[in-house]
Amino acid sequence: MSVEFDQILLVPGYRKVAAAITARILSRELREGDRLPSETELARQFGVNRSTVREALRELESGGLLERRPGSKLMTVSRPQHRAIAKDVGRALALHDVTFFEVWEALTQLEPPMAEIAARNRTTADLESLVAACQRFADENAETEKAVHHAAEFFRCVGRATHNQVLGLAQEPLLGLLEPSLRVMIDKVPQARSRIAVAERRIHEAIGKRETEAARTWMARHIRDFRKGYELADIEFDRRVG
Amino acid sequence: MSVEFDQILLVPGYRKVAAAITARILSRELREGDRLPSETELARQFGVNRSTVREALRELESGGLLERRPGSKLMTVSRPQHRAIAKDVGRALALHDVTFFEVWEALTQLEPPMAEIAARNRTTADLESLVAACQRFADENAETEKAVHHAAEFFRCVGRATHNQVLGLAQEPLLGLLEPSLRVMIDKVPQARSRIAVAERRIHEAIGKRETEAARTWMARHIRDFRKGYELADIEFDRRVG
DNA sequence: GATGGCCTGATTGTCGGACAATCATACGAT
DNA sequence: ATCGTATGATTGTCCGACAATCAGGCCATC
Numbered sequence: 001m002s003v004e005f006d007q008i009l010l011v012p013g014y015r016k017v018a019a020a021i022t023a024r025i026l027s028r029e030l031r032e033g034d035r036l037p038s039e040t041e042l043a044r045q046f047g048v049n050r051s052t053v054r055e056a057l058r059e060l061e062s063g064g065l066l067e068r069r070p071g072s073k074l075m076t077v078s079r080p081q082h083r084a085i086a087k088d089v090g091r092a093l094a095l096h097d098v099t100f101f102e103v104w105e106a107l108t109q110l111e112p113p114m115a116e117i118a119a120r121n122r123t124t125a126d127l128e129s130l131v132a133a134c135q136r137f138a139d140e141n142a143e144t145e146k147a148v149h150h151a152a153e154f155f156r157c158v159g160r161a162t163h164n165q166v167l168g169l170a171q172e173p174l175l176g177l178l179e180p181s182l183r184v185m186i187d188k189v190p191q192a193r194s195r196i197a198v199a200e201r202r203i204h205e206a207i208g209k210r211e212t213e214a215a216r217t218w219m220a221r222h223i224r225d226f227r228k229g230y231e232l233a234d235i236e237f238d239r240r241v242g
Numbered sequence: 243m244s245v246e247f248d249q250i251l252l253v254p255g256y257r258k259v260a261a262a263i264t265a266r267i268l269s270r271e272l273r274e275g276d277r278l279p280s281e282t283e284l285a286r287q288f289g290v291n292r293s294t295v296r297e298a299l300r301e302l303e304s305g306g307l308l309e310r311r312p313g314s315k316l317m318t319v320s321r322p323q324h325r326a327i328a329k330d331v332g333r334a335l336a337l338h339d340v341t342f343f344e345v346w347e348a349l350t351q352l353e354p355p356m357a358e359i360a361a362r363n364r365t366t367a368d369l370e371s372l373v374a375a376c377q378r379f380a381d382e383n384a385e386t387e388k389a390v391h392h393a394a395e396f397f398r399c400v401g402r403a404t405h406n407q408v409l410g411l412a413q414e415p416l417l418g419l420l421e422p423s424l425r426v427m428i429d430k431v432p433q434a435r436s437r438i439a440v441a442e443r444r445i446h447e448a449i450g451k452r453e454t455e456a457a458r459t460w461m462a463r464h465i466r467d468f469r470k471g472y473e474l475a476d477i478e479f480d481r482r483v484g
Numbered sequence: 485g486a487t488g489g490c491c492t493g494a495t496t497g498t499c500g501g502a503c504a505a506t507c508a509t510a511c512g513a514t
Numbered sequence: 515a516t517c518g519t520a521t522g523a524t525t526g527t528c529c530g531a532c533a534a535t536c537a538g539g540c541c542a543t544c
Contacts, residue, residue: 092306096321110351173412254526
C-alpha cells in the first residue's frame, strides 16, 4: 500500500499580504482611486514588518493594481491599464520566440472581425478619433518611429470603436509586437506608407458609413498588405519577433 | 515666450535594479533555467542594499520572469507561462467590468478561426489530446467544477493544435472568464452538458479529418450554444463577469 | 554500493531600527 | 491672494541581525 502526501507549501508572508490586499481590491471593497494606508499602518494591521509590506506592495504595483499618481507618494488603487498589461504579454510572447508569421496570422484572424464590429458599434466620437488617427499617419510618416506609432494607433482606435474591452485588450499585445516588425519593414518598402494610408482611409470610410462588410474586407486587405511588405523587405517569416 | 520643462522623474532604485535584470533576460544573456546570483551578491554588484534587491526581485517574480522551483530557494530565470499571464489579464478585465456579452462576442470571433487553423496544423499528438479532453468532459461532468474545467481544457487543446502561440495566449484570458460564466449557467440548463459533449465530438472529428470548414462551423455552433445557454439560464447579458 | 545521519556554510524570509528626501498641510508674512 | 516657512507624515534606502531552510560534503551503517 502506497501512501502519498500532498506537497506542503509554505507561503511567505509578503505573498500572503499581497494576496490579502488583492482580494480586497477584486471584491471591490477597495475601489479605484482609493488611497491605501501608509506602509507603517499596513505593517501594524497585518502584524508584520514594514519590509514585508513593501515587498508585497512591489508585487501589486507591478501587477498594475496599485499606482502612484505622478509626483505623489501615496499609493492608490488602480485598474490595470490595457497598455501596461499588454507590455507584460508582449514580453512573454517575445521570450517564447514568437515568429513574424504567428503575429501576422493572429492579426489576420482578429482584425477583420474587429473592423466589422467597429462599423456596427462606432459612435461619432469614435469616428472622429479614427479619422484623426488616419490623418496623423498621412501627415507625419516621415520619421520611421512616428509612422510605426501612428499605424498602431489607428488599430487602437478601431479597437476602441468596437466597444468591446476584451477584443481591445486581446489586440493590444499584437500591436506591441507589430510595431517592431513594422519598424524593420517600412523603410525597406517604398510603397508601404502610401498603401497603409490608403487602406486606413478605406477602412475609416467604411466604418463611417457603417458598411460592415466593406470594413472587414478592407481591413483584411490591409493585413494582407503587411505580409506582402515582409516578403518585399525579404524578412524571413519564421524569424522571431523582438 | 513660454518655456516648458519636461517632467523630471526620479526612478527609485528597486525599479532600476528590476529594469536592469529584465533587460538581461530580454536580451537573452540570462536564459531560461539560469540561476540568478544570490541576493547578497546582487546587492554587491548593483551597489545597493539587499532590501532594495529584494523589492526588485518581487517585481520580476510577479511578472513571471523569475520563479523558484518548488522546494528550492534558488531563483531561476523563467519564461512567463501562459496561464500565469492570463490570470493577470483576466483580473484586469474583471476590474474593468467586462460583461458576459463582451466575453461571448470575443469568443465568437476568435474560436471558429482557431478551430479552422487547428484543423490545418494539428499533429497526431494534438489530435490525441483533443480526443482525450473530449472524453474527459464526457466521462466526468457530474461535478460542476470538473465539467467547467474540462470544457475550458478542450478549448486549450484546440489552441495548442493551432501551433500559434499568439492565438493560444490571446485565448487564455477568455477561458479564464468563460469558466465563471459557465459555472453559473451549466447547472441551470439541463441539456447543456450533452450539447457541449456533442459539439466537442463534432469539432474534434472535423479537426481529425482536417476538414477546416466543418471545424469552423461546429465551433461557431458550439459558441452560439453558450449564448443560448445564458438565455435559458436567464442570465442578463450585460451583467459583469467576476 | 546504497542509505541514512550529521555537520557546515550559504541563502532566504523576516525583523527592528535608522535617516535623508520628499510630500502634505497648516500657519504666517508680504 | 501669493509666497515663504515650519511641522509632521511617508517613502526610499540603508544597516545589522537571526531563525529556518537548503546544498553539499563527510562518515557510519547496513
